[in-house]
Amino acid sequence: GAGVSQTPSNKVTEKGKYVELRCDPISGHTALYWYRQSLGQGPEFLIYFQGTGAADDSGLPNDRFFAVRPEGSVSTLKIQRTERGDSAVYLCASSLIPGLADTQYFGPGTRLTVL
């Protein structure tokens, strides 16, 4: 499979817990993006990585959210002290040529439910 993969596909956690969501981009893609899609809404941008560095983290809602991409490939989105309002589908996308938006390929998402 050459597409973007995300694990787990579903995550149920309790309020206050810590969660990690993983994204495996398409091999060779240097740009990686995280989006969040709440019920009835379109995806909303969270953070963009170019290589290992976060080039734009302006979409992260607060300091409970953090993401890393230590080797420029796999990325992990980390959420501390989860709240019920964090429940959403978290989507990851990657692109070969950053800046050409039509090359953003999305994974299937991780559905996070905070009880």
Add this chain to the structure above:
Amino acid sequence: DQQVKQNSPSLSVQEGRISILNCDYTNSMFDYFLWYKKYPAEGPTFLISISSIKDKNEDGRFTVFLNKSAKHLSLHIVPSQPGDSAVYFCAGYSGAGSYQLTFGKGTKLSVIP
């Protein structure tokens, strides 16, 4: 402030007829627009795009029209097929530094056999 608006949450069309999905935007900095298609439990799949310097782009059964003065886009699907039933998202993008896509809320298209 919603920068990309898809005012029709749903649309039903008979198989073989034309489907027209509409999108309005407010951010004049957008210079590239995309349509994504999403099936349940899958991620959005890129469908077609258009640069702001063009007013039409066609790819098979899919055509996107851009009216820059009205800040309006539309996606035409002709002929519509049952497999086209999905949620369609319009997204805008500014090439001036930020690579994030700004999405509308989506329109659910149902093509009736």
